[in-house]
Structures are given as structure tokens and as C-alpha cells.
Amino acid sequence: MKRRIAEALAVGLLRGMVLVVIVATLLMLGSIARHGTGVITWEFLSQEPREGMTQGGIFPAIFGTLCITLLMIVMALPLGVCAAIYMVEYAGGSLTARVIRASVNNLAGVPSIVFGLFGVGFFVLFIGRSLDRLRGSGLVFGQPAMLWAAATLAVLALPVIIVNTAESLNSVPRSHREASFALGATRWQTVRRVVLPQARSGILTGSILSISRGAGETAPILFTGCAYFLPRLPVANLAIPFTGLSIPMINPLDQFMELSYHIFIMATQSTNAADTRPLQYGTTLVLVALTFVLNLGAIILRLRYRKSRESAR
Amino acid sequence: MEGASREAIEAGRRLSPPTRDARTGRRSRAGERLIEAVLRLNGFIAIAAIALIFIFLFKEGVQAFRTIPPSHFIHTTELDFDDRPQVVRMWQPVGTNPKYSLIPLFCGSLLVALPATILATIFGVACGIYLAEVAGKRTREIIKPAIELVAGIPSVVIGFFCLAILASVVQNALHTTFRLNALVGALGVAFVIIPVIATMTDDALRAVPSHLREGAHALGANRWETIVRVVLPAGASGVTASILLGMGRALGETMIALMATGNAAQVTASPLVSVRTMTATIAAELGAVPQGGEQYRALFLVGSLLLLLTFLINLLAEITVARMRKRLAL
Numbered sequence: 011m012k013r014r015i016a017e018a019l020a021v022g023l024l025r026g027m028v029l030v031v032i033v034a035t036l037l038m039l040g041s042i043a044r045h046g047t048g049v050i051t052w053e054f055l056s057q058e059p060r061e062g063m064t065q066g067g068i069f070p071a072i073f074g075t076l077c078i079t080l081l082m083i084v085m086a087l088p089l090g091v092c093a094a095i096y097m098v099e100y101a102g103g104s105l106t107a108r109v110i111r112a113s114v115n116n117l118a119g120v121p122s123i124v125f126g127l128f129g130v131g132f133f134v135l136f137i138g139r140s141l142d143r144l145r146g147s148g149l150v151f152g153q154p155a156m157l158w159a160a161a162t163l164a165v166l167a168l169p170v171i172i173v174n175t176a177e178s179l180n181s182v183p184r185s186h187r188e189a190s191f192a193l194g195a196t197r198w199q200t201v202r203r204v205v206l207p208q209a210r211s212g213i214l215t216g217s218i219l220s221i222s223r224g225a226g227e228t229a230p231i232l233f234t235g236c237a238y239f240l241p242r243l244p245v246a247n248l249a250i251p252f253t254g255l256s257i258p259m260i261n262p263l264d265q266f267m268e269l270s271y272h273i274f275i276m277a278t279q280s281t282n283a284a285d286t287r288p289l290q291y292g293t294t295l296v297l298v299a300l301t302f303v304l305n306l307g308a309i310i311l312r313l314r315y316r317k318s319r320e321s322a323r
Numbered sequence: 324m325e326g327a328s329r330e331a332i333e334a335g336r337r338l339s340p341p342t343r344d345a346r347t348g349r350r351s352r353a354g355e356r357l358i359e360a361v362l363r364l365n366g367f368i369a370i371a372a373i374a375l376i377f378i379f380l381f382k383e384g385v386q387a388f389r390t391i392p393p394s395h396f397i398h399t400t401e402l403d404f405d406d407r408p409q410v411v412r413m414w415q416p417v418g419t420n421p422k423y424s425l426i427p428l429f430c431g432s433l434l435v436a437l438p439a440t441i442l443a444t445i446f447g448v449a450c451g452i453y454l455a456e457v458a459g460k461r462t463r464e465i466i467k468p469a470i471e472l473v474a475g476i477p478s479v480v481i482g483f484f485c486l487a488i489l490a491s492v493v494q495n496a497l498h499t500t501f502r503l504n505a506l507v508g509a510l511g512v513a514f515v516i517i518p519v520i521a522t523m524t525d526d527a528l529r530a531v532p533s534h535l536r537e538g539a540h541a542l543g544a545n546r547w548e549t550i551v552r553v554v555l556p557a558g559a560s561g562v563t564a565s566i567l568l569g570m571g572r573a574l575g576e577t578m579i580a581l582m583a584t585g586n587a588a589q590v591t592a593s594p595l596v597s598v599r600t601m602t603a604t605i606a607a608e609l610g611a612v613p614q615g616g617e618q619y620r621a622l623f624l625v626g627s628l629l630l631l632l633t634f635l636i637n638l639l640a641e642i643t644v645a646r647m648r649k650r651l652a653l
Contacts, residue, residue, distance in 0.1 A: 027449040031446055088365075101363075119568070119633055120575075120630065122575065124575070127380060128379055131383055197355065228479050274581075298480050
């Protein structure tokens with residue numbers, strides 16, 4: 011009897027603690043939503059900030075976030091997928107594969123401010139200044155820019171992509187590869203036509219998760235290219251040769267505004283924090299909604315992929 | 324974040340594809356070699372990334388010792404107003420007499436990371452046990468993704484919540500003098516770590532083979548006794564590893580520490596005063612520092628120490644996990 015009471019109490023305590031965590035999360039998200047929903051209007055999402063960030067909107071920050079995540083995924087995805095393919099398909103169980111796996115696990119554990127230090131020290135100062143010295147053109151590359159911020163975020167996103175891609179490559183049954191080899195395909199043909207198409211959804215999940223992580227991380231971009239207020243968007247006109255036309259394109263050498271950086275500076279360093287408080291809540295709500303949608307999408311993808319896998323077997 | 328499993332990596336190795344292309348009959352070795360070289364280059368870039376991080380941080384950090392003697396990183400001696408020498412432990416890199424003691428920063432990091440880890444261990448391990456042992460299949464399918472969603476909340480958002488709302492709640496409840504203190508920061512950091520510990524504990528406990536549980540049930544143990552006396556001891560290495568990884572994450576957390584802890588570098592043992600962590604120091608000062616100067620190198624040294632610390636903690640966690648795998652491979 012005493013044992014039964016002890017068990018009921020203990021299991022009840024476990025349930026209670028899980029409930030506390032869930033309620034705390036809901037309270038936090040709820041309070042942000044309560045203060046923030048009143049601020050979200052179409053003007054808020056489509057206009058520039060005005061009057062010292064007390065009025066206007068956050069459109070440049072949203073645009074900057076989209077730009078930086080686009081650049082980051084363009085840099086990180088090919089690198090990560092190729093590295094994962096090499097680690098799983100070509101290197102197999104060799105020492106190289108184990109070293110790559112250890113490096114990826116270590117990369118995943120590096121604090122985000124250390125990525126920021128690396129971004130400043132390596133990308134902006136070492137590579138940027140070296141490029142300037144080679145071109146002899148003065149200070150063009152050796153200063154904070156979207157290019158270097160995207161590179162820093164790409165290094166941060168690399169472990170996420172590699173781990174998810176490797177996981178999905180491993181879930182392809184071995185028999186598929188054996189059948190392909192038996193039919194005379196080379197290793198690359200097997201990877202390209204048999205293994206990769208089945209691993210597509212894992213790669214997609216990894217990309218979505220890395221985009222969500224890149225949009226939310228602030229520390230890596232603090233010093234590598236982000237700004238609190240810029241008078242224009244990081245867009246430049248690219249002249250097409252032999253015609254008189256020019257098309258607007260993202261200028262990777264420009265600085266940019268970003269949602270998470272905007273929240274950070276507005277909350278801690280803006281000149282009138284009390285007046286900008288409503289906008290802080292609104293920006294936070296936009297960022298939470300963005301990462302929420304991305305993560306939810308990745309989770310649903312993963313669930314659907316797992317279900318289709320099980321039903322196919 | 325465990326990558327490819329060992330058996331799968333080894334399985335890939337044993338297959339050897341033909342060297343002749345079946346469609347054309349030619350040996351397409353050159354094309355295959357080229358593609359393999361490109362893929363190998365990408366693989367090495369992944370290794371190079373972490374190596375470069377270590378190299379660049381240590382390269383700059385070690386140069387700090389050129390102008391700052393190592394003992395200054397612990398304490399310096401200063402003359403006070405009566406011209407008596409006093410031992411000071413302060414981090415004050417700007418001024419005529421720059422002081423680079425790391426003791427206040429260590430105190431700050433520990434005062435935020437330790438309470439956060441303790442709190443997150445209690446709640447995270449409880450959530451992990453609940454997910455692995457108590458929750459039904461349908462509940463698990465809702466709660467596990469929910470915990471992953473919580474893990475995906477950006478730390479700026481949590482830092483902002485702590486700064487704007489939680490700090491006032493804590494101050495009203497505990498009547499502290501300082502609104503932003505280590506406790507508020509620790510609460511925010513605990514929020515970030517709970518999903519990490521919960522998911523890893525859940526994975527560790529689910530890896531315990533079911534025949535151990537079945538044996539315990541056959542001997543008459545109820546659910547709680549099985550958990551405490553059979554499953555938890557068997558999965559103890561995995562749970563320990565998750566706590567270690569959570570602590571590593573707590574030490575490396577930047578934005579919450581920057582926004583919610585008050586940023587006052589002082590040597591203290593009380594979590595109710597403002598502190599400054601190592602991460603917040605780097606984040607706050609790197610923007611205003613001349614490149615190549617003394618403070619710049621000192622900040623890189625702090626970064627190197629952070630990197631080394633989290634690397635060692637992660638290494639310890641991996642060794643613990645390897646030990647668990649060996650023990651459970653019965």
C-alpha cells in the first residue's frame with residue numbers, strides 16, 4: 011500500500027513538473043503575444059522605423075533577416091551536403107569519417123559569441139584585409155559586411171545541415187545501394203540517382219532548422235555586419251554589360267538590419283526604451299512567429315517523412 | 324546532436340562499386356575521382372572550420388600575454404588614496420591603469436550557469452523521465468515536438484522576456500535591490516537548457532533495453548521503482564552527459580547573460596546582485612575595441628578560455644556517452 015502511494019505521488023510529481031515547464035513557456039509566449047499583437051499592423055511590417063524607433067515599422071529588419079538567411083543557406087547547404095555525402099558514402103567507417111564527425115560535434119558545441127569572435131578575427135580582419143591588400147583598393151572587404159556575417163552564420167549552420175543530411179543518408183537502406191552497384195552503377199551515380207533523392211526530405215529538414223537558427227542568433231552577427239539603423243536597404247544596382255540596364259541585387263558588401271539584433275539594441279541601448287517598448291514587443295512577436303513557423307514546418311516534415319518511411323517498409 | 328551511427332558508417336565502407344560504367348562500358352575513373360575530390364574537399368572544410376576557430380582564437384589570445392603578465396589575470400596591486408598597496412580583482416580594461424582580472428568574470432559565469440544547470444537538471448531530467456517512461460504514445464507525440472519548439476525559441480527573445488517582465492516579477496517577489504541580477508539571468512538560461520537536457524535524457528532512457536524493465540516488472544516492481552532502481556542507473560551515463568552538455572551550453576549562453584544580468588563585473592557569491600559573465604564581456608566590449616590593442620587581445624583570450632572550457636565539457640560528455648554505449652552493448 012505504501013509503495014502504491016509512493017508510486018502515485020512520484021508519477022504525479024513528474025507530471026506536475028512537466029506541466030510547470032509547459033505553463034512557464036505558455037506564460038512567456040503569452041505575455042509577449044499580449045503586448046505585441048496590438049502593434050502588428052501592415053504598416054508595422056512594411057515601413058521603416060522613424061522618430062528614433064518610436065514610430066514606423068521594421069521592414070528593413072525583416073528584409074535584412076531574409077537576405078542574411080538566404081546568403082547563409084547558399085553558402086552552407088552545398089558545403090554541408092557534400093561533406094555529409096563524403097562522410098557517409100565515401101569515407102565510410104574510416105578515420106576521416108570519425109574525425110569529420112568529431113569536428114561537427116565540436117562545432118555544434120561552440121558558444122555563439124565565439125563564432126562572433128571568429129567572424130571578426132578571421133573573416134572580416136584576416137580574409138577581408140588580405141583581399142583589400144591584394145586588390146590595393148583601400149578598405150572595401152575588410153569591414154563588417156553581409157558577406158562576412160553570412161559566412162559566420164554558415165559556419166554555425168554547418169553542423170545542423172551535416173547531422174541532418176547524414177542521418178537521412180543513413181536511413182536509406184543498404185540494399186538500395188547494393189542493388190545499384192549490382193546493376194553496374196558507379197558510386198557517384200548511386201549517390202546521385204538512388205540515395206540522394208530518398209534523402210531529400212532530411213536535407214530539407216536540416217535546411218529549415220538551420221534557417222531558423224540563423225534567423226534567431228544574434229551574437230555571431232553583432233560585430234560582423236549588423237547595424238541598428240541604416241538609411242537604405244542593402245541593395246545595389248548591378249549594371250548588365252552591353253545594355254543600358256541595371257537590375258537591383260542584394261549587395262553583400264553592405265551592412266544590414268536584422269530582427270534579433272534590432273530587438274537586442276532596442277531593448278538595451280535605445281535612447282528611450284520606455285517609448286520603444288511597444289515596438290520591442292512587436293518585433294519580438296514577429297521573430298518568435300518566424301522561428302515558430304519554421305521549426306513547426308521542420309517537425310511536421312520530419313514526422314511525415316518518418317511515417318512514409320515506416321509505411322514503405 | 325549525435326551524428327551518423329558507427330555501424331552505418333562502417334556498413335558504407337564495405338560496399339565497393341564497380342569501376343566500369345555499365346551504360347557506356349568505359350572506365351569513368353577521372354570523372355569519379357574528380358567528384359570524390361570535390362566531396363573530400365568539402366569534408367575537410369568541415370574539419371578546417373573547427374580547427375581554424377581554435378587556431379584564430381588562440382593565436383590572438385596568446386598575444387595578450389605579450390603586454391599583460393599572467394598574474395594580472397588574477398589580481399593586480401594598486402595604490403589606494405593613502406598610497407597603500409591594495410590587491411584588487413577587477414575587470415576594468417579601459418582607463419589609465421587597465422585591470423584584466425578574470426575572477427569577476429568567472430564569478431559571473433558560474434553564478435549564472437550553476438543555478439541554471441541545477442534548476443534545469445531538476446526539471447529537464449523530470450521531463451525526460453516523463454517522456455521516456457510515463458507518457459503514453461499520443462502524449463509523447465505532442466510533448467516531444469513541443470519541447471523541440473521551445474528549444475527553437477531564439478535566446479534574444481528569452482533575454483528580452485527576462486529583461487522586460489521576469490525581472491520585475493522576481494523583484495516584486497524577492498524584494499531585491501538590483502532588478503537585473505544573476506538569478507534572473509539564471510532563470511532565463513535554465514529555460515534554454517531544459518529542452519537540451521530533456522531530449523538527451525529521453526534518448527538515453529529509451530536506449531536502455533526493455534528486457535531490464537520487463538525483468539523488474541516480473542519481479543513485482545511498480546513503475547516508479549523500476550525507474551529509480553533499474554532504468555535510471557542503467558541510463559545514468561547518458562543522463563550525466565546531458566547535464567554536462569547543458570552546463571556547457573549555460574556557460575556559453577550570451578544574449579540572456581547580456582540582457583538580463585546587469586553587466587556589473589564584481590567578485591561576489593550572491594546571485595541577487597548584478598554580475599557580468601565572460602560571454603557578455605566579449606559581446607559588450609568587442610565593438611568598441613581598437614583592433615590589435617591590448618583589450619582586443621584580452622577579449623580574444625577570454626574567448627579562448629570559453630572555447631577551451633566548453634570543449635573540455637563536451638569531451639567529458641562524449642566520454643561518458645561512449646562508456647554508456649559500451650555498458651549497454653550487452
